[in-house]
Amino acid sequence: MLVLLAFIIIFHITSAALLFVATIDNAWWVGEDFYADVWRVCTNGTNCTEIGDHFEGYATLQAVQATMILSTTxxxxxxxxxxxxxxxxxxxxxxxxxxxxxxxxxxxxxxxAAIYTDRRQDLHDNNPRYYSLTSEGRYGYAFILAWVAFAFTFISGIMYLILRKRK
Structure with missing residues (x-):
């Protein structure tokens, strides 16, 4: 029973770590000369611009930000x-x-992750400042970690539902 309990605790901590990395790290959409997430767009590895009201589709990104923070919390x-x-x-x-x-x-x-998947093209294509950079990109590892965290939290939630307290 102690081994099972240790596995469940480690699994849950891993899920939380994946959520933290996916929420914070700047690699949801990446290309050769840029990387972007739900917080900022960086070009040449050093020029970072915070995504704000000037960004087309900012409300959509705020929804992604809020749900990722809520998920982690x-x-x-x-x-x-x-x-x-x-x-x-x-x-x-x-x-x-x-x-x-x-x-x-x-x-x-x-x-x-579903909102970002659905609206990613609208987010980057409607912003002329970033369109030339972001049009030729791919999903980054933080985006993939968000989907892996989804699977981990789902499995963890089902494990807790099935688990009974024993001596």
Whole structure:
């Protein structure tokens, strides 16, 4: 049982780490001379411009930002609630509250990645300042990590739903 508990804790911490990296790192859309995420666009590795009101589609990026932050926050809250339930739940009870919060985290990261996937072309093509750079790019590793974090948080949420407290 102790090995299972250690695996679940490590899996949850890995999920949270993936969410932090995907949220913070500047590699959602990359090319030869630029990289971009939901926070800024950088050219030549040093010229970084914060994405603000001047950016076409800023409201869409704000939705992605908000859901990624919410997902990361919910994942951390779920971990602390799991630790509390580990000591407070009666024997045989399920970790339902932890599961619900983790599945909400999963839903938020899925929404963020799906919005970015759907609107990525509109975001970069409607901004003439960046169009010449960003039109020839590909999804970066932070974007891929967001989808991997989705899978991890989903599996983690299901594990908590199935898991019962034992001695």
């Amino acid at each position: 919910l994942c951390c809250i779920a971990f602390f609630i799991f630790l509390l339930q580990l000591f407070r739940l009666k024997q045989g009870a399920r970790f339902v509250l932890t599961s619900i919060i983790q599945l909400l985290s999963c839903l938020c990261v899925m929404i963020a």
